[in-house]
Amino acid sequence: MTQLADVPSPTQHPPKTLAVLGAGRWGMTLARLFAQASSAGNTDLSSKLARVILWDRTPDKVQHLQAARHMVFNGKTFFLPHTLLITSSLEEAVSQADIVLMVVSSSGTASMAQRMKPHLKENAIIVNASKGFDLTTLSPLSHVLNECFEGTKHPIAVLSGPNLAKEVIEGLPTAAVVASHCLHTAEMLQYYLSTERFRLYTNTDVIGVELGGALKNIFAIVSGYMDGCAMGANARAALITRALAEMTRFSLMLGAKVETIYGLSGLGDMLATCSSPLSRNYQVGFQLSQGHTLTEVLTGMAEVAEGVSTTQAVQKIIQARGIEAPIMTLVSDFLSGTPLTEEELIKKLMTRRLCSETPKGLF
C-alpha cells in the first residue's frame, strides 16, 4: 500500500518523453499509437507524453519513414502523426527519453541494451516488448536486462498481452499488461502508456508476463499446423487447454506465478495469437503443413518468427530441468526435421493412453 500511496495523482505527473526502439510492425504500431495519444489532446504540459521518438537501425528505412510519414500494414496505409519523431541515431533517441520501449528481436536485445546504456538519462525506465529468450545464455530477456543494468537506476519492465498489431493499429479495443518488480514503476507506465482503447493492467510478476508472451509463439506454430490440416475447433480447443497446462508447468519452474499465466499475458496472448492466421508463428506452422520446408518458410518472411528460436531455447531448458512438456518437445522435434503427419499429431496430442484428465493435478 505504501507504494500505491507514493504514486502521484495524474495532475502531478510531469509529461515524459518516450523512445521506441525498432521500427518493425509492432514497434511502429506502438510508436504511432503513443504519438497519436500524445497529440490527441492539447500539447501543453498536461499532455501525458510530451514526445514520442521512433528509432530504427536501418538509415534507409528511417529516411523513407521521415519522408513518407506513413506506414503500410496488410495493404492499408496508416499515417504517422506529426508529433512522432523518427531517427536512426540511437543517442538522439534515448538520451532524451524517460521511458525506453525496446521492440527489437530477442536475439538483438542484449547487444541493443549494451549499445544504448551509455546514452540513457539517469532514471530512464527500460520496457521490453520483445518476446523470446536470449539464445546465448538461454535467459529470459528481463534477466538479460537486469544483468546489463545492475547497479544503475534504470527500472526494468515488460509489456505483453493479447495484442495483434493489425488490430491495435486499427484502433480496436485491446488490453495488455505492464509488469515490473516495482509496482510504482508499473503504475507509472500504466499511466503514461494507457490510452482509451489500449488499456494496461499492472503486474509485478515480470518473469510470468514475459514467459507467457514468449511460450505462446511455440503453441501458435502447432495451432497453424493444425489449421493447415483442417483439424477443426474441437482439436484446437483441446490443444490450447493442454498447452496452457504445459505453459504453466514450465513457467512455474522458472519462478512465474500461476495467476499470471492464466491472465492476459499468458492465456490471453495465446488465444489471440493461436487464432490469428496473420501471426508469423501461426504462419510457420500453417505453411509447414502445406509441405514447405522450414528454410523456405523462414526465407519468405519479412520479419522474425520468434517462435522458432524460442522453441530451440525452451527445448534446452526442458531437457536441462527435466520438465514434462510433450507439445513443446513435439514442436522442437518437428522443426528439427522429424517428419510429422496429421495422424501422428492426433496420436501424440489426442490419443494418449485413456486416462484421467488431471492425473497429476493441474500441472
Add this chain to the structure above:
Amino acid sequence: MTQLADVPSPTQHPPKTLAVLGAGRWGMTLARLFAQASSAGNTDLSSKLARVILWDRTPDKVQHLQAARHMVFNGKTFFLPHTLLITSSLEEAVSQADIVLMVVSSSGTASMAQRMKPHLKENAIIVNASKGFDLTTLSPLSHVLNECFEGTKHPIAVLSGPNLAKEVIEGLPTAAVVASHCLHTAEMLQYYLSTERFRLYTNTDVIGVELGGALKNIFAIVSGYMDGCAMGANARAALITRALAEMTRFSLMLGAKVETIYGLSGLGDMLATCSSPLSRNYQVGFQLSQGHTLTEVLTGMAEVAEGVSTTQAVQKIIQARGIEAPIMTLVSDFLSGTPLTEEELIKKLMTRRLCSETPKGLF
C-alpha cells in the same frame, strides 16, 4: 487405487447396449458416432457396444429417420448406420439399455428422468450430455438426477467438452470428459464411449464438468455480440481470459475444482464455443448485435439456445450468493432488455479503473 484395480481388462468387458435420448443435433451426432463405432469392427461379442438405440419424443421425426436413414446437418447428408435402432417408445429404448445418454434440453431433463425411471434396467448408468440448469430449482442437472435416482443403483455421470457437433459428425478429432463421483463408472464409460477420434478423459468432479459446459454458453453470447461489432481477436482474448476467471469464481462457490474449470470441459469448451459462428448461443449474441430483438432471434432458431435460460438461472444464483460476476451480469441485463452499445460494452469490459491484473488474486 482399489477402484482402478476393480476395472476389468477390456477383454472382460461384456458388450453393452446404449440408449441415446433426444434426436436433436447433438443427440443424433452422438448416436451416429457410437453406432458407427459399434459396427466398425466385427459385430460379435468382442464389440464394445452391442447396440445403439436413438429415442425421440416426436413420432413424426422418428418415422422420418427410420425411413430416410440419414440426417442433414448444415446442408450435408450423413447416413445413419444400419446398427442404429430408432424408436419413439421410451420403454423400448431404455428397458434394454445398460447406458442411458440424455441429450434432451435442460428444461426437459427432470421430467424425462422421472418418465424413464420405471423402465430402466437395474444397474443402468445415467449419463447427462445436456448443458444447463433446472430452472425450477436452480440446480445443476446432476443434482436433479441425483435426487431423482437417490436410493436406486443407477450411477450418474456427465459428458461434456469442446465438442462442436458439426466437427464430431465429420470425424474430426475431438476430446471430451466423462465424469462421475465413482471413478469406476467414469472408466467404464470411457471404455465404452471412446472411439479413435472421440477421446474421453475421466474426471470425478461432476459439478465442475457440468458447470463448465453450462456457463460457457453465457460467454458465447458475448463473444458472438463482440464479433458482430467486429471488435477483434485482441478484445475476444481479453474477454475469454476474464470470463475464465469469472467461471472459476462462480464454479468454486458451487463446489467445483479449479483444475476442472481450467480443463477440457471448462476452458476447452469455452474456446470451441466462443470461436464457432455456428454455435446457437454465439448466434444469439451476433444477431442481437445486428439490431434484432431477442424474441426475433429465438423464434428463428430450430433448437434451444441454452445460454439464454442458463443466464437467467445463473443470475439468480449470483444474486443469492453475492458472487462477483460482471460479465454474466452484463449478459443478464442485456437479455432482459437493457440496451448495450459497442462503446458501452468496451467500457464495461475493458476500461475499468486502471488497476492491477489480479487485485484479489486469481479468482
